[in-house]
Structure formats: C-alpha cells, structure tokens
Amino acid sequence: MSYLIASSLEEALTSLRDGSGKARAVAGATDLYLQEMPYGLVDLSFLKETTVIEEKEGLMSLGAAVTHALAASSPLVLSRARALAEGCAAIGSPQIRNIGTIGGNVINAAPAADAAVALVGLGAKAELVDINRETRTEAVENLYWTHNRSLVDSSKEIMVRFLIKPCLAGEGSAFTRFAARRALALPMVNAAARVKLEKGFVKEVRLVAAPARPAPTRLLKTEELVIGRPVNGETISMVEKAVAEEIEVRGSLLRCSARYRQHLVGVLVASALKTAATRAGTSGKAGD
Numbered sequence: 001m002s003y004l005i006a007s008s009l010e011e012a013l014t015s016l017r018d019g020s021g022k023a024r025a026v027a028g029a030t031d032l033y034l035q036e037m038p039y040g041l042v043d044l045s046f047l048k049e050t051t052v053i054e055e056k057e058g059l060m061s062l063g064a065a066v067t068h069a070l071a072a073s074s075p076l077v078l079s080r081a082r083a084l085a086e087g088c089a090a091i092g093s094p095q096i097r098n099i100g101t102i103g104g105n106v107i108n109a110a111p112a113a114d115a116a117v118a119l120v121g122l123g124a125k126a127e128l129v130d131i132n133r134e135t136r137t138e139a140v141e142n143l144y145w146t147h148n149r150s151l152v153d154s155s156k157e158i159m160v161r162f163l164i165k166p167c168l169a170g171e172g173s174a175f176t177r178f179a180a181r182r183a184l185a186l187p188m189v190n191a192a193a194r195v196k197l198e199k200g201f202v203k204e205v206r207l208v209a210a211p212a213r214p215a216p217t218r219l220l221k222t223e224e225l226v227i228g229r230p231v232n233g234e235t236i237s238m239v240e241k242a243v244a245e246e247i248e249v250r251g252s253l254l255r256c257s258a259r260y261r262q263h264l265v266g267v268l269v270a271s272a273l274k275t276a277a278t279r280a281g282t283s284g285k286a287g288d
C-alpha cells in the first residue's frame, strides 16, 4: 500500500492518475478507515487550496479538507454561515471534529450527515477537479447518487472547495438536530434553514431536512408557503404541519420509529427557521 501526503494539488492529481483507479483521495479517514482500504491513499490534509477559509469577490470559500473543528470556530463561518458552524459543532466528539472534514462528510454521502445538511441549507456549491484537470461546480445536493454513495469518484476526482453566498444584512441561517445523546450520536433528524427578510417578511428561504432521501431534502412546497409571510407564531405552526406533510422520513431500528421522526422533522425545521429569522435581524417580530 502507498501513502502520499500531497504537497500540491498538481501532485495529488498526478498521483491519482498514476494510481489508475487503485489510489484514492483521503482527508481525515474517519469514514474511509471503516471501509475497504484502497491500494494507495493521497492525503489532501495539507494543501492550501483544500484547507483555507476566506471571503473573496463576494463569496465565501471553504476548502473541502477544512476540519469540522475549524469550521465550527471560524469567525467568518460563525458570522456569515452560522448553520455550518452549528452543523460541524454537533458532529461526533472533539477527536472526530479535529480530523473529520466537511468534504469527506459530503462525499461519504450518509443521508443525515450534519455538515452536508447545513451546506445544502446554505445553498453551497462544490468545486471539483479531475485527473484530466477538468473542473466542475455542482450544488451539493446534486452530488448524491444513492444511499451512502455520492457521484464523486475519489480515485479520479478531488473536491477542492465549497462556495457559499455569505449571509449579509437581513439574512440568517441555522442548523438543528435531535439525537439520543449530546455527543457521539448520529441524529434522529437534522434540519437547516436560510432566510432573507425584507421589512420583516420572507423574501427568500431554503429549508432542508434529513434523513428522508439519499441527499438532504429541500422542502420546496413549504418554502413556497413561507415566502411573503412574517416569521411569527402562526407561520411557525404552519411550517411544522407543512413539513410533516411534504417529507416522508423512514424509521430506524437503531435510532427511532418513523412515526417519531415524522413528528420531529416538522418541529426541527420550524425551529431552524425561527432561529434563522431571529438572526436575520427581526428580533421582536420573528417567532413571537
């Protein structure tokens, strides 16, 4: 088995190409280590491109190998994309957060992966480059194939970064989850919301919940109902009901029954929306 700590993106891509499908990109290995190990590993943990968090030309850029701990404590993420900081802070334990990465969380494609749900809620896009040096940019929700399988072939392609429109004045985001314990427990349900308010009324909104389908699920019908309304008690009650009607969550022998999840999902999406709206600067009006 070979192991390369790549010192440049170019070296990483060349190494994957030379591996002819037998080598694979790796970051924290918190997921990969539990699976069948490939012949070669190309470690992306120390590349500038995959580890930087910055704001450039009106967009936030987060390297795919940014760890959950770094994203959760970054002042930029906390102020401009709070849902992601909250999603990352909820993952596993300090040990897992210190090495697990946001890119790995998406590519591993667990249906209710916490960072992935937050990224979809924020409307993040991922930038990828393949061994032929061709790049593509995809909405995170379009990177899923089926349960626990993404459309990223890590033997031929590197996820370099995520691009997120920062939440500016009048905008807010939030992530919420419910689990059996506060640490080292996968969520029964998780949810994220992003909202833009104008004069106290919803102008734009994204509502996302999981686990229901292979990818975190956008609640498009509920979003439509919310547009043009103030985020008050009436709207929050309406969202709880509308979400439970729009999405069908499945039961899990390990975590909880479908019935309990179906109740939880409406409550959590409504709660994320209420918090996001409060952050958007409507305290006193939102969630009264």
Ligand SMILES: Cc1cc2nc3c(=O)[nH]c(=O)nc-3n(C[C@H](O)[C@H](O)[C@H](O)COP(=O)(O)OP(=O)(O)OC[C@H]3O[C@@H](n4cnc5c(N)ncnc54)[C@H](O)[C@@H]3O)c2cc1C
Pocket (backbone or CB within 6 Å): 024, 025, 026, 027, 028, 029, 030, 031, 032, 033, 044, 050, 064, 065, 090, 091, 092, 093, 096, 099, 100, 101, 102, 103, 104, 105, 106, 107, 108, 112, 113, 114, 115, 152, 153, 154, 157, 158, 159, 160, 184, 185, 186, 187
């Ligand atoms: C004890 C424990 C608790 C956990 N708790 C949670 C939890 O509460 N919530 C949660 O969401 N997750 C949890 N996880 C899952 C895990 O930590 C995350 O999914 C993590 O974010 C994966 O990132 P990684 O860097 O370790 O990925 P890796 O294991 O390195 O890689 C995962 C996959 O992505 C590929 N890959 C990684 N980076 C790239 C890249 N930049 N480009 C191309 N391919 C890439 C790899 O080839 C592999 O297929 C837990 C895991 C453990 C072991």
